[in-house]
Amino acid sequence: MAAPRKCTGVECPNDAGSLQCPTCLKMGIDSFFCSQDCFKRSWGEHKTIHKKSNLLTNLFPPKVVSEPDPATGTFNPFPAYPFTGSLRPLYPLSPMRTIPKTIPHPDYARDGIPRSEQKLIGRHNIKLLNKEEQEGMRKVCRLAREVLDIAARALKPGVTTDQIDEIVHKACIERESYPSPLNYMHFPKSVCTSINESICHGIPDQRPLEDGDIINIDVTLYHKGFHGDINETYYVGDKALANPDAVRVVETARECLDKSIELVKPGMLFRDPGNVIEKHAKSRNCSVVKTYCGHGINQLFHCAPNVPHYGKNKAVGTAKPGMCFTIEPMINIGTHRDRTWPDDWTSTTQDGSLSAQFEHTMLVTEDGVEVLTARLPDSPGGPVPIPGAEQKENGN
Structure with missing residues (x-):
């Protein structure tokens, strides 16, 4: 029987659960966390893994494989992803909306x-x-x-x-x-x-x-x-x-x-x-x-x-x-x-x-x-x- 998988969180002694870093999952990197809290606390240090893994991707960027629909301009941004159901994202996303500075921001x-x-x-x-x-x-x-x-x-x-x-x-x-x-x-x-x-x-x-x-x-x-x-x-x-x-x-x-x-x-x-x-x-x-x-x-x-x-x-x-x-x-x-x-x-x-x-x-x-x-x-x-x-x- 395999030993329990350890949590990837920074200085975390716990066994890992099923929660994976979504970015690592997309990159093919194994990283499992014991909880959402642990993932969030570790984010500042953990995300450096993504930057290192992106070096080759930046040198050899992937080809564009999804063309926008000529009639609507919309497209599926992840055409090669094995979706589990019939739902598909439809991009482009609208620009990030802004909040007046007079409203307190977190x-x-x-x-x-x-x-x-x-x-x-x-x-x-x-x-x-x-x-x-x-x-x-x-x-x-x-x-x-x-x-x-x-x-x-x-x-x-x-x-x-x-x-x-x-x-x-x-x-x-x-x-x-x-x-x-x-x-x-x-x-x-x-x-x-x-x-x-x-x-x-x-x-x-x-x-x-x-x-x-x-x-x-x-x-x-x-x-x-x-x-x-x-x-x-x-x-x-x-x-x-x-x-x-x-x-x-x-x-x-x-x-x-x-x-x-x-x-x-x-x-x-x-x-x-x-x-x-x-x-x-x-x-x-x-x-x-x-x-x-x-x-x-x-x-x-x-x-x-x-x-x-x-x-x-x-x-x-x-x-x-x-x-x-x-x-x-x-x-x-x-x-x-x-x-x-x-x-x-x-x-x-x-x-x-x-x-x-x-x-x-x-x-x-x-x-x-x-x-x-x-x-x-x-x-x-x-x-x-x-x-x-x-x-x-x-x-x-």
């Missing part, structure tokens, strides 16, 4: 490096927010909900994800907020849009939405020093609602989040939500993505604690009043395994099956939890019945 806005996050050496040191900081989180999360709802109302066949990005970007500016994804670790857009087999971190592009798609919109705002994070998965057109697999995976993901939030209160172990999520996902014949997890959020976009979504995990820590974090289960119809596109961001299911996700930012209170990004009475979307689920639950 530290990574200039060069893409979240230095404030990387300074946190003790990953288990979880911040307890005071009353003023809690109010700051309430405000930004209310704004994040407003922006997500605005984006969701624009969904229909024919709309491109780049148009959704523009809508989110403008809505953030109107609320004197910076869209947190923009240039975070060099992410090029203001929102993540993940369609069908895309699990998370989809980059908005020129592909028009189709009747029958499902799409996750992941919005985060930075407002007056605080980040608020939320996402939901929506049905595009009538065909999606008529697809039993689409409804099953979307509603299962929604239920997994709701059931996990019921656990949150002082004393909850951060390893506990994963047990509830995986049990429910399996009851719907779905799987849980293990590569990504919920995370702490406050003045930092991502920080401790980690909140895994799969069962029998070894997450460390206990919930206490004043803690803010997200839970954001990613649920697949098929395998839980994921694969990242050569854009270094878009994560898709390894077998091309559908994936759905829901996320809330929540605050632990003295006697329970406050869901800071809760749906409003007029929020678009919302649950629909899963075909056959009621009969199965009743044992009929």
Whole structure:
């Protein structure tokens, strides 16, 4: 039996998980990390590997193998990549959008490096927010909900994800907020849009939405020093609602989040939500993505604690009043395994099956939890019945 693979993270003694550096994967370099936190902390030093490997590529640049469509000017930037499903990126990407200087920017806005996050050496040191900081989180999360709802109302066949990005970007500016994804670790857009087999971190592009798609919109705002994070998965057109697999995976993901939030209160172990999520996902014949997890959020976009979504995990820590974090289960119809596109961001299911996700930012209170990004009475979307689920639950 082979010895356990060690984590590539800087000075990390842990065994590696399945998380790979997307750039290394594209270059054919083996580099595995134990967690997203470890990957982010190591990024400053790790990325030098890419520069060394790029020397030969710069000397002998690859030939252009994808010509733009003469009618539209659009093209698939990765024609040789073995995509797992039918979804394809459609470039060119629009130019990176700008934010007025009068709106406070997070530290990574200039060069893409979240230095404030990387300074946190003790990953288990979880911040307890005071009353003023809690109010700051309430405000930004209310704004994040407003922006997500605005984006969701624009969904229909024919709309491109780049148009959704523009809508989110403008809505953030109107609320004197910076869209947190923009240039975070060099992410090029203001929102993540993940369609069908895309699990998370989809980059908005020129592909028009189709009747029958499902799409996750992941919005985060930075407002007056605080980040608020939320996402939901929506049905595009009538065909999606008529697809039993689409409804099953979307509603299962929604239920997994709701059931996990019921656990949150002082004393909850951060390893506990994963047990509830995986049990429910399996009851719907779905799987849980293990590569990504919920995370702490406050003045930092991502920080401790980690909140895994799969069962029998070894997450460390206990919930206490004043803690803010997200839970954001990613649920697949098929395998839980994921694969990242050569854009270094878009994560898709390894077998091309559908994936759905829901996320809330929540605050632990003295006697329970406050869901800071809760749906409003007029929020678009919302649950629909899963075909056959009621009969199965009743044992009929």
